Amino acid sequence: QIQLVQSGPELKKPGESVKISCKASGYTFTDYAMHWVKQAPGKGLKWMGWINTYTGKPTYADDFKGRFVFSLEASASTANLQISNLKNEDTATYFCARSGTTRYFDYWGQGVMVTVSS
Amino acid sequence: DIQMTQSPPSLSASLGDKVTITCQASQNINKYIAWYQQKPGKAPRLLIRYTSTLESGTPSRFSGSGSGRDYSFSISNVESEDIASYYCLQYVNLPRTFGGGTKLELK
Numbered sequence: 001q002i003q004l005v006q007s008g009p010e011l012k013k014p015g016e017s018v019k020i021s022c023k024a025s026g027y028t029f030t031d032y033a034m035h036w037v038k039q040a041p042g043k044g045l046k047w048m049g050w051i052n053t054y055t056g057k058p059t060y061a062d063d064f065k066g067r068f069v070f071s072l073e074a075s076a077s078t079a080n081l082q083i084s085n086l087k088n089e090d091t092a093t094y095f096c097a098r099s100g101t102t103r104y105f106d107y108w109g110q111g112v113m114v115t116v117s118s
Numbered sequence: 119d120i121q122m123t124q125s126p127p128s129l130s131a132s133l134g135d136k137v138t139i140t141c142q143a144s145q146n147i148n149k150y151i152a153w154y155q156q157k158p159g160k161a162p163r164l165l166i167r168y169t170s171t172l173e174s175g176t177p178s179r180f181s182g183s184g185s186g187r188d189y190s191f192s193i194s195n196v197e198s199e200d201i202a203s204y205y206c207l208q209y210v211n212l213p214r215t216f217g218g219g220t221k222l223e224l225k
Contacts (some may be wrong), residue, residue, distance in 0.1 A: 035214070044205065044216060044217075044218050044219040045154075045156075045162065045205055045207075045216040045219070046216070047213055047214040047215065047216065049213075050212075059212065061213045062213075095161055095162070097161075097162075099209075102167070103150070103209040104150075104152040104164065104167050104168075104207065104209045105152070105154075105162075105164065105207070105209075106164055106167075106173075108161035108162055108163075109161060110160075110161055111160075111161055
């Protein structure tokens with residue numbers, strides 16, 4: 001069955017970096033794009049951008065340009081999100097979600113809670 | 119960017135009620151709207167795509183309709199397992215944008 005399994009929760013200090021992963025299984029990884037979605041505590045969903053899993057090209061939403069990097073380990077069917085110079089406002093749950101040519105998000109990872117606190 | 123205005127932000131219903139949530143897009147989205155259910159601590163779950171197509175496994179008490187800029191999502195005969203937050207998503211173009219969400223609570 002199709003699964004997106006994300007890495008575990010992270011506790012970081014301001015200024016540090018974090019890398020979270022999203023491992024796909026049950027389908028051909030490069031046939032579907034991977035998106036990233038942020039959800040701050042008690043807030044709604046915000047699209048961060050996506051990565052073309054065939055070419056590796058990332059596209060970032062305006063609010064996520066600069067400190068955010070999407071990458072792939074295609075041989076391991078894994079997409080990664082790295083956030084550098086962490087700020088308190090990066091405290092959130094980060095979801096990966098796949099989309100096909102139909103463009104909506106059909107499968108989601110379970111989410112990774114990143115807490116930034118001094 | 120397309121803005122998705124979702125209302126109401128919260129909704130109180132009794133078991134068996136019918137509830138309706140609306141999303142208005144800032145421009146025509148040609149029916150490219152999906153609806154998601156999210157329970158606390160869980161990932162969103164796709165319920166409806168392309169305005170009104172129920173995803174496999176979505177109970178028939180859920181429905182969607184609309185066109186152009188205006189869309190709605192309904193639950194007839196609310197059940198206890200429907201208590202959750204609901205979000206619309208436009209996927210006509212980038213950036214993808216979500217509605218602000220609707221929290222459904224039991225009266």
